Amino acid sequence: MSYLLETYWGWTLLSLVLGCVIGWMTSHTAKHFHWIARWLYAALWVFAAGVIVALLKLLPGRAGLWLETALLFFAAYIIGCLLSAWVKSLLSPAAATSANLVPDSYSAPLPDAIPATNASSVGSRPFGIERPIGTLDNLKLISGVGHKNEEVLHELGIYKFTQIAEWTMPEVHWVEHHFSFPNRVEREDWRGQARELAAGVETEFAKRVKEGKVDSSKD
Secondary structure (H helix, E strand, C coil): CHHHHHHHHHHHHHHHHHHHHHHHHHCCCCCCCCCEEEEHHHHHHHHHHCCCHHHCCCCCCCHHHHHHHHHHHHHHHHHHHHHHHHHHHHHHCCCCCCCCCCCCCCCECCCCCCCEEECCCCCCCCEEEEECCCCCHHHHCCCCCCCCHHHHHHCCCCCHHHHHCCHHHHHHHEEEEEEHHCCCCHHCCCHHHHHHHHHHCCCCCHHHHHHHCCCHCCC
């Protein structure tokens, strides 16, 4: 193996860098033991099987050499994935217990609401409220929330801009995982937009929605 490393050190380094990039992009941002992407666990099993085949010399000659070379590159790739995923988990905000939303005067908490529990070990679920009586906040005024996403938010008991504005980072991670939107809620700043809309500020995107210029948000 040392001979292969000396011969193909350039390709090995490239595999390591590629692993770092892929690991960073696919790992979870929440700070917990599930920071490794699920596919990487399967990759580790494949690597282990390859090592067993190589040690038992089940592939003699040139085929065995190719296998050992592939294992070298694969090992560098996996190390890169694990290293970058671990660093990303250290840099992510701590998944502290989130504060519950306090319902306002015209809405009450759902009787069976699920209080900030870990969902699939990714962040904390935000509190939902009963469907308010009267006009609901138009959540489609938030860039990134179309008809479909608004319906899912309603199913979670999210009807108001103030609810989204008060999400903590663990709750943001939970919602992103629930929607299968890695980093999207934070990247599109749903909370910041919701704060402005709750304060009566008409954002540029909200203005476009009201003018009917956003197809996904048309009523």
